[in-house]
Amino acid sequence: MGTEESVVVGTEALAAEDVIRVARLGASVVIAADAISAMADSRKRIEALAEDPRPVYGVSTGFGALATRHIPLARRAQLQRSLIRSHAAGGGPEVEREVVRALMLLRLSTLATGRTGVRPEVAQVYASLLSAGITPVVHEYGSLGCSGDLAPLAHVALAVIGEGTVRDADGELLPAAAALSAAGIAPVVLEEKEGLALINGTDGMLGMLVLACHDLHALLRLADVTASMSVEGLLGTDRVFAPDLQALRPHPGQARAAANMVRLLAGSEIVRSHANPSCTVVQDAYSLRCAPQVAGAARDTLVHAERVAAWELASAVDNPVITLDGRVESNGNFHGAPVAYVLDFLAIVVADVASMSERRTDRFLDVARNHGLPPFLADDPGVDSGHMIAQYTQAAIVSELKRLAAPASVDSIPSSAMQEDHVSMGWSAARKLRRAIDGLTRVLAIEALTAARALDLRAPLAPSAATGAVRDAIREHVAGPGTDRHLAPEIEAVVTLAASGALVSAAEAVVGPLD
Secondary structure, three states: OOOOEEEOOOOOOOOOHHHHHHOEEEEOOOEEEHHHHHHHHHHHHHHHHHHOEEEEEOOOOOOOHHHHOOOOHHHHHHHHHHHHHHHOOOOOEEEOOOHHHHHHHHHHHHHHOOEEEEHHHHHHHHHHHHHHHHHEEEEEOOOOOOOOOHHHHHHHHHHHOOOOEEEEEOOOOEEHHHHHOOOOOOOOOOOHHHHHHOOOOOOHHHHHHHHHHHHHHHHHHHHHHHHHHHHHHHHEEEEHHHHHHHHHHOOOOHHHHHHHHHHHHOOHHHHHOOOOOOOOOOOOHHHHHHHHHHHHHHHHHHHHHHHHHHHHHHHOOOOOOOOOOEEOOOOOOOOOOOOOOOHHHHHHHHHHHHHHHHHHHHHHHHOOOOOOOOOOOHOOEEOOOOHHHHHHHHHHHHHHHHHOOOOOOOOOOOOOOOOEEEOOOOOHHHHHHHHHHHHHHHHHHHHHHHHHHHHHOOOOOOOHHHHHHHHHHOOOOOOOOOOOOHHHHHHHHHHHHHHHHHHHHHHHHHHOOOO
């Protein structure tokens, strides 16, 4: 496990940074005293209702389309256990560890509000599993995003009761009972309402939204870096990024992107070499000139997505819930539409930023548009193919990203004998966004690789200090222009640099933090 300081889960909302620390950095988890008290207080209300002869949904009834059946007291432990077993029906590949840890933390956060009626000892098992690095096996398919992420959450709950399969802190696949025993964690026997409270939430899709927003912050800065390298390498102008021109259309994200590009291009000999009356180019192509408009709109969309994520992080999603005045009320807060919409919106953004990046790469390879560079940036055109097929790889990814941009949230498929007759498909939106983010990383990496080669070919003119630093970071892993080499390992090396943040860090070491 990581060495991060523990994340404290109380009755208040978690911060997105807390989710990242637990999901990715392996931080342990501690439940605050106020949460223990809130859970204990609301549990008393559930225990009182359990004795009531009148049926109460989730406490003394079946679920979904079976909610009209009253369950006698003697069979309620079996009711909760059967709920978890039956709903742990996911299939397909395992979901990534970071996603499962985010999901577990977010479900724990809702339990800690005291609005679900779960005993503190149930919540403690979630905290203990996270702290021990034990990750239940959750599968790709099974969630319709309403009532929340039922199947994924049920697979986690299965481990909480000592059943199913998990991976330990070393990644070894184990029966849950064995892993819990080795960690000194006692599985729980679920009581009234508890099984339902463990699976009725948007935690999976929300966790993936938080992770995606974190990734996109870095990737949009990288998009400004690669766009700047391309503007420079294609003999574009930086005049169009001037603050007074951007202020004529006062979108905040656009201003931020343009300001980044001005800083990144400052002092470039290449840009300065053609900034004179002899230059016959009147306007650059849209993929160069409009880079801040696209990356800026992406930023503004990301701000909206983060606002939705913050609202959801402050939510207690369960059905039924225990209100502050002690009522137990059914509700529809488990519907994933708010999260699903922004997940889909971000997939559109990712596809478009990648599409513009691919167009810039393509310009480098075409002698009709690359202003004096060799065809395909090849060493000996005809004998060598240069970066011809690297652009094919970009194009294949961009085509895939366009398909992934088709929204999942406009679909709905009825379930549970038409009781759940409209669903959000938010989990599906989140899964495709994760794939899209990987695709964008690869597209930007190929642009960086190609632009770095072009900057070398502009010698003896020097790039700006910032873009030169990025080029140099690439050169530590990939050689400069020359005869054709096995290109796939070079692409993968730059993908690793892009994903790690090393390319952006190289630029920021020169110009300071990018916005």
